[in-house]
Amino acid sequence: MSHDCNLYLGTVHGFPGAMNERCFDHVVGRVRTVAADLPDGRTGDHVRYPMEDIALSAFAVFFTQCPSS
Numbered sequence: 001m002s003h004d005c006n007l008y009l010g011t012v013h014g015f016p017g018a019m020n021e022r023c024f025d026h027v028v029g030r031v032r033t034v035a036a037d038l039p040d041g042r043t044g045d046h047v048r049y050p051m052e053d054i055a056l057s058a059f060a061v062f063f064t065q066c067p068s069s
Contacts, residue, residue, distance in 0.1 A: 031059050 035055030040047070 028056065028059075031055055 032052045032055075035052040036050075038051045038055065040051050
């Protein structure tokens with residue numbers, strides 16, 4: 001990840017600590033790429049969602065939380 005693309009970019013669109021759209025897309029793309037290579041031991045009818053979708057769902061839960069104070 002480049003130095004200008006991190007989670008704490010200062011103020012973006014009036015929100016302190018917000019990530020700009022270009023960096024967010026980069027992070028999501030990296031999560032998707034890494035998750036696509038995760039081993040998938042599921043078999044039978046339990047393969048409805050690809051590993052990328054599962055990983056992005058987990059990422060979303062943690063990414064959208066407010067930081068602890």
